Amino acid sequence: MSGDNDNVGRRFDRLPATAAERTVDGRATREEVVDYFETRFAIPAETFDEYTFWEKGSGKIWVYAGEAPSPLEIEAIGMTCLRTRQEHWKPTTDAVQRFGTHADRCVIELDREEAARFVAGEDQELEWDGDWGYLIAAHEVAGAVEPLGVGLYVHGEFRSMVPKGRQRDLER
Amino acid sequence: MEPLERYRPIIDDFEAFLEACQRPLGNAVRVNTIKASADRAVATLEEEGVGFERADWNPNVIRLETDSPGSTWSSFHGFTHGQEEVSVVPPVVLDPQPGERVWDACAAPGGKATQLAALMDDRGTVVANDSNLGRLSALRFNAERLGATALAVTNQDARNYSLKPFDFDAFDRSLVDAPCSCEGTIRKNPDTLDGWTEEHMHSVAGVQKGILRRAIQATREGGTIVYSTCTFAPEENEAVVNHVLETEDCRVREFDLALEHSPGVTEWDGEAYDESLERAARIYPHQNDTGGFFVAKLEVGA
CATH class of the missing domain: 2.30.130.60 (Archaeosine Trna-guanine Transglycosylase; Chain: A, domain 4)
Structure with missing residues (x-):
């Protein structure tokens, strides 16, 4: 059983924009994800303006360019980009290849x-x-x-x- | 080769066709424009000393002179993706536009689905579906390596596909690259004709009709559908399209194709098909030194 405040591992949930809108404990926000890429790698925040971020599986963040309602129960959207819910967040190889050309740090x-x-x-x-x-x-x-x-x-x-x-x- | 004898009446220069079917096929790659321009991909191949030749019909198709096209810097960066030259054709004919909603009904292992995303500048929604969960993992691997962020991946039987997971109720365009008897891949898989039976062909044709019908129903009025297979059998090609012309509101459209090809057939094995099926394209191995393919373009309604 899982309550409203828990992450549900089998489905995609869109990340809340900011901490004020967060309802699921420990879930990263869009603001934190964009800020991570900007602070750590100097990838400009606007790089992600046209994308949405989602969590499926504990701490696994996906970046997606298409349309979809949240929550969503399908196999995959876009690509996995970041592992959160651990002390040091870790970007994926494929996301770095896709967006890392904008990195400067x-x-x-x-x-x-x-x-x-x-x-x-x-x-x-x-x-x-x-x-x-x-x-x-x-x-x-x-x-x-x-x-x-x-x-x-x-x-x-x-x-x-x-x-x-x-x-x-x-x-x- | 024996099962191919049945096509003698419809293929010009049948001996050249048979001879081509017995030659192994080279390695072609498609430039993944999500990650690199054709110029940059070509410069990368040159820098690493891989011999190649560019196809004259499409700037993003490159024939490689290597036996391991997956072990190049170009491939590691996702600049290129191994994809048979003729299998690049259906997405080009579908011609999806940035921002559209596009369905790839039988998408694994993802060469064409990622090509659709690339043609859309990776903007919009490409719903890449496949009924086979195992093959979907290959699709997901390829999509991530190629950086296709516009893909949504589903695992349904395309014949009764439900759009319920999404907020929209119709696609702008659909690609049905149907499971088939794969006769046209004989240059890559010489044993593809082993175990060929007429029963199997008819059973596959039933599945193809079901998927194409659903694609027409799931595509908006005025929307475009491309039906393709890598096989020569009219039962799996023109007969399938003819079936949906009779059962759904759609028509066959003409399209330009810079590869040498033959028109679709309108008579086969005592059956007559709609005259408009001449607008479909049959690509034979001896025409462009490629695999074999069938492509038809349909419009919903009108």
Whole structure:
């Protein structure tokens, strides 16, 4: 049994705009999600103006461009973008590839060899002067910097968070 | 090859057709314009030393000279997606516009659904449905890798599809890329004709009619439907469209297609179909060195 104030794992609920409109305990708000991407990665808030955010599964946030009523019981909408309900929020590889081109902070640029190691799922020792925690890994492709995914930087080590199914052995 | 003999009366240059069906098919990719322009995708392939040739009929179709098109930087970034060249055709013919409500009735594994989203600049709603839950996981994986945020994924039997989850009661456009006997994929799957039976073909045709009827009912007056299969059998193609012409309010529309193709047939196995079925397109393997496909464009009402 779940009460009105609980997250229901099998369905999509649209995130409340702000904390004042929150009815489900622990649920992130739209304002917090947009603020997270802006504060951590300097992705401008207006990047998400045309999108809605939803929670399905505990703490799993989805970003969606289409129309839908809330709550919604279907298989998926848009893409998973963020894991909340934990101390350090963690963006997904695919959301970082989709929206990370707008990022200007906590982006670690890798050379081709380092990028290939990252994509293969390997951890590596790297120099980094910025914040610790989840960073966007990026590299230069055909003349422009392109995001690869998310890594965790701690104690001089950069750990690839690319999910197993997305890892590839690519030309180094 | 034996089941293909039945098509000798309707295919020009039948020997060239049979010969093409026995040649393996190369690897084609579609540029995913949600993440990269065709120029950027091409520059990425060049930089990593992958040989390729661009199709002349569509700027977003590229033929790769590699056996592992999924193991390129271009693919990892979601700039390109492995998709057979002819399977790019149905979404192009449907021509969805940004902001519209579009239904892909049999969407897994998602090549065409993500192409629909890309054609709409990833704005609007693409309801990607499939009855097979297992195949839906492949669709979801592809949608996320390609960054398609306009997709809503449902798991229903398309024949009695309900729009109840949504706030709207009709789609602007629908794609029925129907499950079929897949004869046209023989260059990719040489054993596709093993176990071919007429009974199976007729049973599949029944499902196809059910899905196409539902698509016409679920699409608004004046809306567009594209019906496609990767098979040659008129029973699964023209006969299915002919059935909905008789049972639903719709008509067959003409469309431009820059690939070489043949018109739909209006007579087969003692049956006559509506003359308008000549407006459908049959794409044979020997015409453009691709797989085989059938595409028809329909308009609801009018």
